[in-house]
Amino acid sequence: MADLRPSPDESETQRPPVEGATPSPFGVRGTASADGRPVDSRAQLILVTGFVIAVVLIALALVMNSAIYTENLATRSDSSGATEAAAYQRAVESAALEAFEYAHAVNDSDYVGLNRNVTDAIAGIDAISTRQEAAYGHIPNLSVAATVNGTAISDDGGVFDSDSDADNWTVASDVSAVRAFNIHVDDRSDLNQSGDREFRVVVDPVSGGDRWTMNVTRDTSTNEVVVGVNATGSYDECRRSTVKPWINVTAGTVGGEPCDALTFAEGITGSYDVNFRNGTGIEGSYSLVVNDDVSVLYGVAGFGDPQDEPALYNMTVDMVYRTAELDYRTKIEIEPGDHDG
């Protein structure tokens, strides 16, 4: 091994720089040996350059890494459970609607039974789905907040007269909401053509003011069913060539297609009476649900007579959906066939 210590004579006497040497930040460079070859101390330069390159590469790697990390975070799928909450709400809405209708199918005798049916159904959904969702860290909670009692009125055939065979009569008085109002025309040839004998549905505000009127007639020249609506002082109509059309009054469709003119009780505020005029001018069936719990509207119903039975007008379900990062609360309104959609 070579002795790295400098010899005493060299440590004490520094060699003078050779003529023509260039000053450098790293010391004197360009010193030449006796035969003129440059003697250089580039080691420091190479070292510093190596460091600079290394630092640049590391900086580059950091910048790229942070860009990738940022994009990774930005494209991360939703982990808060908001989409699950929305999907759960939709599932509950459709199931609650089915359960609401099923409750009426199995028990339509009284409000207590109807209320118990829907409450049990929602409690059942709540119990099972809470246990299921808890496995994924989600805690849903469902409860029936309120139900509104109503009355289902229907007539399964014949002309649309009252149980006392009156041609002009009040179907429901002092109601403020109607849902699932459907009229089925047995045959368009039974419809009166026009004039005084045309069948009309008249919505008459209790406090007075403009009425809302819908008439159902037949155009003899084209043999079309004409549904005319007189709302807020203007008249508009829809024509269909269907032989046995369904008129969904609250949904605003005639013969299964949307009718722009038909918006039930448009422009009416507050309570109103629903009247039929010229009930013998039409044959078929109809049904509607009003938000009034009149216990008995009509007498014992025979075929062709209107009948009424207890029904829930609507139901409000409170839904809470909690995850680690989300506390979602909403009210789900179940009201089949309501005219708001």
Add this chain to the structure above:
Amino acid sequence: MVTPPPMRRGGDGGARAPESRESGRGERGQAHTLEGVVASLIMLSAVIFALEMTAVTPLSASTSSQHLENQQEATARGILASAAETGELDRALLFWNGSAERFWNTTRLGYYASNPPPNDFGAMLNRSFDSRGIAYNVVVSYEDDEGDRDSRRLIYQGRPSDNAVSAARSVILLDNDPLYDHGGVATGTNVSETGDYFAPDASSGSVYNVLRVEVVVWRI
């Protein structure tokens, strides 16, 4: 204080140097070698570090596959949502062969494997995934008689890869939901009237059971 000795400036060029000069040249060589090694180590580690950050293999959790996973998850979610809205999801779940106690048109295993269910839900999955080289499983979990969670395969195409994504949706069955025959037509038998259905009646009210349908999707 000891003054460090000045660095020896070696290289007297050509001529044979005395002993002291020889030792000076050897000293410089070692220093250069060490510098070179250290510099190369630094550069090598920097390059490795950079490569570690950016290495993308087909199965690495890179940004591009994250995008694909998001797409697949959204597709699965969309299929479930539209199938649930149209009622096709209910129909696919109630497409039940009571006598054989398995879904219609399945083998003895009881689930669909290479072909999706012959109904609209199966057609939706087929159109969305099969032609694009994406595999999927559909697993239905429900509450059993003891109140525990149990699950049943509806479609099983294999073990999902590490990059699989899933989407789930709850389907609430009521007592009056009908079972469907092999032609997809509702039978007169309600789900609550048969003891052959895989999920039991888990509620005393009108609710039958809540089925959680989970679609697991991955690239193959």
